[in-house]
Amino acid sequence: MNNLLNAENNGTPLTVIENDAYQAWLKSQTEQSQTWLSNTQFSGKGLALIPNNQGELSQALFVVKDASNFFACGDLIKQLPQGQYLLQAEPKHVEPISFGWLVGAYQFDRYISDKSNKQLASLAINNDVIVDSAIKFAQATALTRDLVNTPAADMMPVDIAQTALELAEQFNGKVKQIIGDELLVQNYPTIHAVGRASVHTPRLVDLTWGDSNNPQVTLVGKGVCFDSGGLDMKPAAGMRNMKKDMGGAAHVLGLAQLIMAHNLPINLRVLIPAVENAVSSNALRPGDIVTTRKGLTVEIHNTDAEGRLVLCDALAEAENDEPELIIDFATLTGAMRVALGTELPGFFSTNDEVAAGITLAGSKISDPVWRMPLFSPYDNMFDSTIADMTNCPTQPFGGAITAALYLQRFVEKTDWVHFDVMAFNIRHLSGRPVGGEAFGIRAVFDYLAARFS
Incomplete structure (x- = not known):
């Protein structure tokens, strides 16, 4: 390049x-x-x-x-x-x-x-400055695309972890992993519950980089390497492109590469719950109740609403550090695609100033994003008679909003941004081939650079 x-x-x-x-x-x-x-x-x-x-x-x-x-x-x-x-x-x-x-x-x-x-x-x-910048942005975009495009057989939790390790080596960061049953020992039960049915061992990948004296920003990426739907199995058409369900992990790794390559003065942490949502005799069942890292109990209405389950444990851990900002990326709902189409990523935020800053940054560099509402009256759709909450409502309306509201229960004190992205181009556009795509990472980077530089 x-x-x-x-x-x-x-x-x-x-x-x-x-x-x-x-x-x-x-x-x-x-x-x-x-x-x-x-x-x-x-x-x-x-x-x-x-x-x-x-x-x-x-x-x-x-x-x-x-x-x-x-x-x-x-x-x-x-x-x-x-x-x-x-x-x-x-x-x-x-x-x-x-x-x-x-x-x-x-x-x-x-x-x-x-x-x-x-x-x-x-x-x-x-122009040396523009050459250097363009190469860094193109490399981060290519990394995100490559990760999403790679078939699931070659992009399982261990492969996502390997990518994080390579980035850490390149930029002098550190990576820790919590793997398999150790997730239960260290209290990440929902990550384990979703990933336990696969022969590809679930894990939490934890990358850190930067000066601990700098403001901390934590990125969380959904790393569902293939999503069969679990026992609530997807139909063939719905399963065909589910290699891209680790698109959130791809996005935060691409964004992390941008941050580290530009040496932004932040204390960066990247958390990726990496699992395969598979089917076997020990798979998570509809009707099961899982106790999350935060302690909330969740009744499983649908095993295909698994992304929010792995994310909630990672978000609860992210808030433990009291960072200045938590940003998560996830290929979370088809409802967001119905609302905005495949080429405009929607996001939610608990801070109006942060939301406006990211939107403005994206508008300047052809990386548009669209804020969606955290409409709290929908929160009671998660009511359960036998647990603290369910993992999804029984009715299908407002699915992107309700998924975000589920996640919000696990981020109580910290400013938080949640991106619900397609991570995939379904048609060729100029400079954007069919396949994996990076949505919103340049907008977020420019916002972070303006805020923390």
């Missing part, structure tokens, strides 16, 4: 402009270039390759609707012939163009036997 973007000052000119600037640009060109564009019926939209008198490429032009959109140039790197290009664009557009250029190079080819893909072009922007 590092060889695709550099701070050099040479290459074939590549001009990126917006639609309304095209006519002015055209008038400034040579008669030969104007004639070429006219004869090739270039409409003033998209990519044009302009030759010189010898028929060699002399310059490239890319016209977009909004050059400040960080994905506007996301497909450009795969459209241009091989070679180095020197960017010519308005200064305010260089950063989004650079990010789009790099994320557009992404391809998940781990399982493709023929890797003889064409060589990609490189882009020179003559």
Whole structure:
């Protein structure tokens, strides 16, 4: 990735402009270039390759609707012939163009036997700071995508833990793990209850990094490596893409990489309850009652509402440290996708200022997020006659809200943000191929950087 973007000052000119600037640009060109564009019926939209008198490429032009959109140039790197290009664009557009250029190079080819893909072009922007930043953001996005795209057979709890260990080694962090029956010994009963049916041992992955004197931020990511639904088993169509149910873990690892790579002055902790929700003779049953780490008893209405169960123990532990902020990511509900679609992540927050800050940060870098309400009148939908609460209501309405309300019971004193994300593109968009995707991590990072730098 590092060889695709550099701070050099040479290459074939590549001009990126917006639609309304095209006519002015055209008038400034040579008669030969104007004639070429006219004869090739270039409409003033998209990519044009302009030759010189010898028929060699002399310059490239890319016209977009909004050059400040960080994905506007996301497909450009795969459209241009091989070679180095020197960017010519308005200064305010260089950063989004650079990010789009790099994320557009992404391809998940781990399982493709023929890797003889064409060589990609490189882009020179003559700005070391933007090059460094774009590479870091693209690497974090690629890590998140890779983790989600990897089939469950190769992305079980031990594999998530290995990723955390590799990040800790790279950035001088530490990782502890609580594995298998030790979860019961150390009082993480709901993580154990969800994961005990799998041959892939459940665990809590605990990554720490940074100066303990700095403000603490704790990230929690749902790491359900495959979700069959448990005994309340999903139908085939609902199970097909459940390798992505560890998308929350992928998001917090990608965000952690961003934080550590930029050396933000925070005391970072990352908690990932990593399990497989499988079926066997000892699987969690509908009607069972589980005592959580916090001490609340939960009656299991549905074993397919397992994400909130593993998260609640991790959130209870997160609050023990009294951090300044807890942020969790989870592929938690289909209801959020019904409400907002697959491409706009919804989030909940107990702090209006934090919510506004994250929303504003995302709006500036093409990483939109949408705040949803913690509507407390729905809280009594968790009432149980034989336990403190149930794990989900019996009626299906407002499912994203009720899932968030369940989690809120385990974070009482600390400012808290809960992201309910798709973690997957179901259609190709510029710079965003079908498959695993990072939603909201750049918005959260920019908010944290502004708050704690």
